[in-house]
Amino acid sequence: MSTAIAIVGAAGRMGRMLVDAVEHDAAAHLAAAVDRAGGEAVGRDAGELAGRGRLGVTVGDDPAAAAAAGDVVIDFSLPEATEAVAAACAAAGRPLVLGTTGLGEAQRSAVAGLAERTAVVHAANYSTGVTLLTALVEQAARAIGAHSDVEVIEAHHRHKVDAPSGTALRLGEAVADTLGRDLAECAVYGREGRTGERDRETIGFETIRAGDIVGEHTVLFAGDGERVELTHKASSRGTFAAGAVRAAHWAAAQPPGLYDMRDVLGLGG
């Protein structure tokens, strides 16, 4: 049976990759595509926007209609869309695969509310490599984190609107949780001026925004006399799109709950 997929943010960089990934998947098809109301993509063919030729799916601006048309919704858009998308999924009883980063409190609580009614996969990064990186970072934190200065360094393209990246924050959280620290209290975002000496309990974040970098993350554990650097580099957005489509197939068969990519890959907590 083919999984019908509705894509929110279909005209964006990720949205177009997702249309392509869905159409490459013999077990899935594009059921609906949505983008920002009033945007120039609305009314155009989603396949043509993605450079795949006409698919007969017109980009709309109503998440409720899209959710009703699909078995699963995949949303890689902007936080402004999240609450309406969560409400649409709740009304139609559809699982949601959410890739949007930079969510605020209201959006996170809308996602948590939806997860009580349907399966929600929310991952800051849908690549298999970053999912593995997170597990390795936790292992390193357990072994040497307490005796190291930990810094998270990330680089992305010039169009990215939030910083640090959702993945960088997730990696910092993984270190903080493993070491029994609260990231909200120990995070230091960038440094400037007379900062004073570094406090070992802090976790530092450094952000680079330049050119067309798809996404790079390094977690640095620096002690006295040596350091360990764990790095992941994405070279194509296709890796996130393929992971999200895999998550959509998985979510379609799950009971309500909030899941992440580790659950999808069967890597456990």
Ligand code: NAD
């Ligand atoms: P983009 O700016 O190229 O695309 C965003 C799209 O969403 C645009 O087409 C825009 O018109 C549309 N949009 C804006 N408001 C909307 C609304 N209210 N309703 C419907 N559509 C709306 O951005 P992008 O590079 O494709 O990234 C999109 C999101 O995905 C960002 O939050 C980014 O950080 C995130 N992202 C996540 C992963 C991951 O693996 N989780 C990977 C890459 C990007």
